Amino acid sequence: MAEELTSISKARASLTRLSRAAKRRMHRYIITHEGLPQSVLVGFDEYLSMKAAVDLMQHPEIVADIQAGLHELDEGKGISPAEMKQRVRQMERQEETARLATEISAASGVDPGTVEAVMDSLAERILSQVESRGRASIPGVGEVVRYLPGSSGRLKVPEATEGAPETALKTETES
Amino acid sequence: MRSYWYSPTAVKRLAELHPTDEELEAIDSEAKMLAKTPKTGFLLPFDNPRELRRYDVGRFGLIYRFDDKRLDIVVVIGA
Numbered sequence: 001m002a003e004e005l006t007s008i009s010k011a012r013a014s015l016t017r018l019s020r021a022a023k024r025r026m027h028r029y030i031i032t033h034e035g036l037p038q039s040v041l042v043g044f045d046e047y048l049s050m051k052a053a054v055d056l057m058q059h060p061e062i063v064a065d066i067q068a069g070l071h072e073l074d075e076g077k078g079i080s081p082a083e084m085k086q087r088v089r090q091m092e093r094q095e096e097t098a099r100l101a102t103e104i105s106a107a108s109g110v111d112p113g114t115v116e117a118v119m120d121s122l123a124e125r126i127l128s129q130v131e132s133r134g135r136a137s138i139p140g141v142g143e144v145v146r147y148l149p150g151s152s153g154r155l156k157v158p159e160a161t162e163g164a165p166e167t168a169l170k171t172e173t174e175s
Numbered sequence: 176m177r178s179y180w181y182s183p184t185a186v187k188r189l190a191e192l193h194p195t196d197e198e199l200e201a202i203d204s205e206a207k208m209l210a211k212t213p214k215t216g217f218l219l220p221f222d223n224p225r226e227l228r229r230y231d232v233g234r235f236g237l238i239y240r241f242d243d244k245r246l247d248i249v250v251v252i253g254a
Contacts, residue, residue: 078180091190
């Protein structure tokens with residue numbers, strides 16, 4: 001990595017060469033105008049690295065995360081791609097459960113731990129029904145059919161008809 | 176080809192960013208591509224025995240390291 005002063009007139013005459021050298025050899029050219037430094041020509045990758053360095057300095061939590069991640073990997077705790085996807089969804093569910101439990105707890109006065117336990121138990125029952133029968137009954141909502149591959153995955157609630165509270169929910173591709 | 180792995184911290188941070196199914200697939204697909212061509216990302220100035228690089232996939236930044244046999248996604252941040 002070299003650093004070189006070059007006048008703006010010389011730089012203009014050989015900009016293609018300087019730009020290539022900045023990219024390939026990580027050379028830096030300090031462009032001068034009337035003998036004074038005015039700007040710097042650096043390779044794009046190096047510019048991104050510099051920007052990232054500033055980012056890292058401003059976000060100590062990212063630096064801490066990097067150190068934690070490196071430590072975990074050195075300890076052999078790497079997670080495979082397939083497991084990564086499962087864990088991401090599992091963590092999202094846990095976060096959502098905790099958030100809902102806090103809301104319900106605040107509205108009902110029941111402690112969040114009890115609410116969360118009830119929600120966990122209900123979710124397990126629903127998942128187990130979907131697993132074994134391909135459909136599940138959600139109290140207060142009705143019956144939900146299994147997610148269909150190729151559909152958007154969003155469940156659609158049909159118009160409720162009077163006297164028929166237990167209505168089957170269908171995926172968008174079915175309707 | 177190198178195998179590729181995610182650190183538990185990377186997975187945790189990724190979950191916090193709530194990726195859609197499509198984004199999750201895109202991240203994993205790019206991680207697979209990085210395992211083949213690991214120098215695609217730009218170098219991060221970080222004091223570490225092995226070089227760290229960053230590669231952005233949509234609104235996510237993958238920070239990774241690699242050697243001849245494997246590539247590790249060290250952490251995922253918001254791009």
